[in-house]
Amino acid sequence: MTGAHWAETAQDAEFRQEVRTFVEERFPACYRPDPEAENSLEPEDVWGYDWPADRRSPDPERRAGAVAWAAALAEQGWIAPHLPAAYGGAGLSPVQEFVLREEMMRAEVPTVNGIGAMLLAPTLMEFGTEEQRRAHLPGIACGRTAWAQAFSEPDAGSDLAALRTTAVRAPAGPAGPEAYRVTGQKVWTSSAQYADWLFVLVRTEPDAPRHQGITFLLVDAASDGVTIRPIEDMRGATPFAEIHFDDVRVPVTQRVGEENQGWYVAMAALGFERAGIGAPVKFEQVLKRLVSQLRSAEGQGLVRADTAVLRHEIARRYVEVRAHYAVARLTAAGHGAGAVPGYEASVGQLLGAELHQRLAHTGARAFGPYAQLWQRSTAPMAAAFAHMRFDAVAATLLGGTTEIQRRLIATRGLGLPRS
Template identity: 65%
Template sequence: MNWDDTPEEAAFREEVRAFVQENFPPSYRPDPEGEQSLEPEDVRGYNWAEDRASDDPDRRDGARAWARALAGRGWITPHWPAEYGGAGLSAKEEFILQEELMRARVPTVNGIGAFLLGPTLLVHGTEEQKARHLPGIARGETTWAQGFSEPGSGSDLASIRTRAVRDGDDYVVDGQKVWTSLGQYADWLFVLVRTDPGAEPKHRGITFLLVDTAAPGVTVRPITDLRGAAPFCEIFFEGVRVPVADRVGEENRGWYVAMSALGFERAGIGATIKYEQALHDLVGYLRSAEGRGFARADRDAYRKEIARRHTEIRVLYNLARYTVSKQAAGEEPGFEASVNQLFGAELHQRLARTGARAFGRAGALWDRGNVVPGGDPPDPPNGSAAYQGGSPLNAAFTHMRRDSIAATFLGGTSEIQRNVIATRGLNLPR
């Protein structure tokens, strides 16, 4: 298939590049000590959800100014209709926008609300729910997190135990969610709860609710991971009253709403560009005077390994382009989304190992340096992530290797993805 831009798409790509150059706040600089978020569209050195409430005025004001700039074009929610604050972009234009923001190494805004909840409300929400929640997402004023997984109910999502009991015009919610990405920075949650404990099969007794994190009885506790970062949290619900008006879809039919939301989750370009940039930084570093100090005895074999990673990244890019081509043709991504998820997750781990191997024992150094040859760190949006100093390539691949451990079960385990591919893509029996 021909992935070349049409003249109109090429012009839009140039428009996006010019917009970033002209509108990204110069004071909103990447934090070289910040951990890479586990979300595919997040850019190293930035965490927009956290930055918007930072104690550092440069980060806080920069994050909010960037959101205003994007919102002014409808580009926080580019695929939404204009009446809800979007830009009404085509699937291919949205793809180009995301690709260029990632290539410029600038953060996306309101990712979970914009790309998961918003499209779900557009399909399943009431007009009152759309009018109440969509404008705040589109302006970057309200942030959301996804409350699905529970202790013992991750891959087997239908086994959730958080319970909601109808009491007049409210549901009373009790239970716990865990591994909620960026939940400690969220204003609202979209949550799966069990409303029919005796339903068979189990997924038929689940309801989809919108929950204000400021509601009495909601407790949020960040979880520290093996890197020392806290990209997710656990959330406790104790007698939380949620208005029935904040139910999306029918009672006991929330499973189908949730599957719609997860379908939107698995069709992005962000991870592909991150891997491409990471490999580019690695090759550039190894060709530098400092990097040549890590010359390997198996140089030819290692060159072939890097070539394989490059080829695999191009495959992942083409998988993403194939998915968006189906969307552009009016089709919903099906098992192809699972192919993308599975291949990307395993590539993440292979790329991390390739990068860490380049430096031998020095590839285990964890502390990052903050010195860049030539002086100060480069200005965004076109600055390199390859900060050098106390450890090779600013320990980028040491940290990526830790990041990648969770890749094959975030967003659905590899076993689940293979089952989806087998049954829906290859029509194999269950």
């Protein structure tokens, strides 16, 4: 990447303080983390919060807190801060947005409408029509509509180009305007059960080469023929769902980009997803807590690893966290210089996924058998590393497997041949 300079300016530092003051003054006191909740698997989510679920919580206090926090951020244009003010954003630069996200993560307050704001909103700005922007961006920017990304399928997860959900063009008629009739299944869709809208990849030309013949559609989750079923993971949580489309009618006006060119739209969206700051800040925080625990009298009595070896391992984790942060900051600076997130975002995704697993094992190794305790009330660090080990299992699969990321880095970043 060329032309990217990411030293913090005086203006950036002033904005950082503005964000800190805003969070201290405006975060609702009633919106507290749920100590028994499993961590969301989305990198930008904060422990104890799940905003898409919280906004529909049966607990009136939690629901009110989620709604109030969205309203406070929307006043500043900070739900989708990169958007122009005309669409409900604040027109922040990529570096300012990076600072905003970083400070929210450090304050351990939740982002709002993460998938819609961080993935779909910039995608619509780049590929959407003006009609689509005006129809969907204000709802994202005020927290009125939540979105889910429906890409993966039972036989098309890592190999996304193998997707088989079909969309057949139907002419205008008594049933409505010209539309696509969508049939198929999606799986592992994060927070789909709480979404108002879905952005979906479908195959519109079955005989085209694998990466062609794919189209990007916006689908109302309440449409006739859409069925969403939560999937329980091995922790007992339901962070994602499967979606069935049974001849669902989607107006052609809800297509983003050209027909059969949806692969390129989707790759841009995934680039925005992989370029975030959430993971390195979360890893830094948990590493600091581990060190603090190990230095305490209680922690010293629980350690079951060789102290010298453990110190060396923790030092390695700290260096890796800082490298991960640097890549995220560099990617934001490059975006600010006009670059679309590319292979650098895949570097960040790869670093974060593998670091997640190594950090989980480091914490578990430190506490030995105590790290197997699952109940938060009776375990060191509230069983953080026992739960983190379960969370980390999926880290090298979510958002593209490590094999896929390495291939992208090799071909797009290093210019190596595909075979």
